Each structure stands twice: as C-alpha cells, then as structure tokens.
Amino acid sequence: MRRALTRKGEATRARIVAGAAAEIRERGVDETRLEDVMARTGTSKGQLFHYFPDGKDELLLAVAQHEADQVLIDQEPMLSNLTSWPAWLAWRNRLIERYLAQGVQCPLNGLLGQVGRRGPGAQAVVTGLMRRWQEAIVEGIRHMQSTGDIAPEVDADRAAAALLAGIQGGVLLLLATGKIDHLEATLDVTIDSLRVGARTA
Structure with a gap:
C-alpha cells in the first residue's frame, strides 16, 4: 500500500x-x-x-496506472453521457478517433509487458480499468432502458461486458494489423444490437 x-x-x-x-x-x-x-x-x-x-519497476507500474486512467479520460465527456443514441454515436466516434491517433503504438500494452502481465500490480491496473469502463457502459445502458430506448430484458452487465470484450479484440487487431476496421465493426454491430426490441416513437 x-x-x-x-x-x-x-x-x-x-x-x-x-x-x-x-x-x-x-x-x-x-x-x-x-x-x-x-x-x-x-x-x-x-x-x-x-x-x-523499488526503482524503475515501481515507476513503470505507476505510469501504467496513469496510462490506464488516460484511456478513460480520452473518452470523456462522451463515456459518462450515454443518454441518447446520438450520444452513443459521439462516444463511438471518440473511441475510433482515439485509437486511430494511437495507431499500433500502445503505451499501456508496452508497460504491462515490461512489468509482467501476470504480476499482481499489472493485473490490478487492468482489472481496475476494465471495471470502471464496464460500469460506465452499464450506466449508459440502464439509462437508455429507463427511457425505453433499450429493451428492458437486455442484461445490462452482460451486454456491457460483451461490448467491452469486442472493443479489446478490435484494439488488439489494430495493434497487430494497423487496421481500425474490426474495432469499427464491433462497435457498430454491438450498438445496433442494443436497439433491437426498443420502444419505437
């Protein structure tokens, strides 16, 4: 501590x-x-x-936490305001812009590789990032359910987990290929699926 x-x-x-x-x-x-x-x-x-x-290893872990925090900061204020379909589209576009700008160089990925991905410190950084990210998406889904824009039977936690898993897969493919197509596809298909069964005006 x-x-x-x-x-x-x-x-x-x-x-x-x-x-x-x-x-x-x-x-x-x-x-x-x-x-x-x-x-x-x-x-x-x-x-x-x-x-x-503890020297460089401790500093690198602190920088990894800094970069993890930056992943979420870069998505604001859109991530905390998923209250309408235009807002979801704005978040989707912000996410694409962020990873296009980052390209194949991911500071967080490199840092975690250096400090050891299976170490408790690195796992805590990743777990904390994914938890906060998923919670923000869950909050957005539940808000949209309260307004009738997402069907009430959708499991918000599982839907958010699936969307986040898709984002991570798209980012890994971007790092491997330099192409953003997979990230765009997973965002578009998953967000479109949330509209199914929603109340129509």
Whole structure:
C-alpha cells in the first residue's frame, strides 16, 4: 500500500509519473532510463527513489496506472453521457478517433509487458480499468432502458461486458494489423444490437 503524501508530495510524484509517461511515449519503454526521467522532470535520484523506493519497476507500474486512467479520460465527456443514441454515436466516434491517433503504438500494452502481465500490480491496473469502463457502459445502458430506448430484458452487465470484450479484440487487431476496421465493426454491430426490441416513437 502506498504511503500517504502531503499535497506537495503528491504533486511531485504526479509530475514524475507524467514526465516518465511522456518519455516512454517518445522513446519507448525499453529505451527510457531513470536518468531521462530525472532530467525531464528536474528531480534528483534521491527524490525519485523517495517516491519510488523499488526503482524503475515501481515507476513503470505507476505510469501504467496513469496510462490506464488516460484511456478513460480520452473518452470523456462522451463515456459518462450515454443518454441518447446520438450520444452513443459521439462516444463511438471518440473511441475510433482515439485509437486511430494511437495507431499500433500502445503505451499501456508496452508497460504491462515490461512489468509482467501476470504480476499482481499489472493485473490490478487492468482489472481496475476494465471495471470502471464496464460500469460506465452499464450506466449508459440502464439509462437508455429507463427511457425505453433499450429493451428492458437486455442484461445490462452482460451486454456491457460483451461490448467491452469486442472493443479489446478490435484494439488488439489494430495493434497487430494497423487496421481500425474490426474495432469499427464491433462497435457498430454491438450498438445496433442494443436497439433491437426498443420502444419505437
């Protein structure tokens, strides 16, 4: 468990993490050294190890959490506002734009590979990201059910899980092929399926 920090300490730690994230995006995780992070953030070795006593592995895990948070931030405000079909389309388009801009370079994927995907820290990052993402989709589905735009018999949790699984599959295929087609298809087909049986005006 991370020890409590003062407000100034939290700000310094966040600055180190953001600087490390920027270095990794530019250089790649394998080429980023602690010296690069210290130079970019204006911190000493003593400061860096004060906030990350276990060194680079602990810092990389913190950057992985930062990148996981960014996945959701990049979808806002659309992800938190899935209250109409135009809003769902806007979220769909934002997601496509995000992954087109990212292309085949995924900072989070590289970081998790470096720290070990099966380690408890990496699993906690991924589990937390998927839980928050799925909860936001579930909330959107339930809102649409309350307005009659999605059929009440749709299992919101399972539908959100299926949509999220499809997104992850589309992203993996994008990383492997450089093509966005699969992500577009899974979003379009799954969102269209949610309309089936809905109340018609």
